[in-house]
Amino acid sequence: MSKRSELLDFALLGLLHDGPTHGYELRRRLNEALGAFRALSYGTLYPALSGLLDRGLIAQQPSSVPPALRPGSAPSGRSPGRNRIVYEITIAGKEAFEEAARRTDTAAYDDDGFGVRLAFFARTEADVRMRILEGRRSRVQEQLETVRRNAGRGRERLDSWTAALQRHGEESTEREVRWLTELIDAERRHPTDPGPQP
Incomplete structure (x- = not known):
């Protein structure tokens, strides 16, 4: 199984923790809330x-969708609606999600992996959250050093637009390091809090 497939399975199990959901709604939530899956297709x-069904991590049940909620249909009140499959997490699925949430491999620090893991920090143990945050900060600090090194070389040969793009990349990376440091500091002060205030 690829890292991206594992990440998608983790995200689906995490979303289904909130309650039974149909495929359309799962896709919408993945697209809107989790940047890694912004262009996810059916x-x-x-x-x-x-695959999750085959492994017994989720179950499905038909759910009648009222005609008024069908895309492109006018509410008539006469037809009974069509069946739409609703997915729900099983006990085995909850256990698999919790096991995956405890993992702190390098995929948890990558751009896509970190965003998805962060989205489910409310269901992640405090020590694991801290390891992921610190791992991500180290990764981004390495990126910042590389950006600065590359910017120092040959900047005088760049046109103003390319130089502006380089500065933007450096400033964005610096902002992420500061943001991660704030999250780490907040986590150290209040490891049992539900998370930073919006």
Whole structure:
């Protein structure tokens, strides 16, 4: 299984923790809330759900959708609605999610992996959150050093637009390091809090 497939499985199990949901709503939430899956297609989503079903991590049940909620239909009150599959997490799925949430491999620090893991920090143990935050900060600090090194070389040969793009990249990376440091400091002060205030 690829890292991206594992990440998608983790995200789906995490979303289904909130309650039974149909595929359309899962895709919408993945697209809107989790940047790693902004362009997720149904052709990727449904095979992932099928794999989770095969492994017994989720279950499905039909749910009648009232005609008024069907895309493109006018409410008539006469037809009974069509069945739409609703997915729900199983006990085995909750255990698999909790096991995955405890892992702190390098995928948890990557751009896509970190965002998805952060989205489910409310269900992640404090020591694991801290390891992931510190790992991500180290990764971003390394990126910042590389950006600064590269910017120092040959900056005088760059046109103003390319130099502005380099400065933007450096400033964005610096901001992420500061943000991660704030999260780490908040976590150290209050490891049992639900998270930083918006």
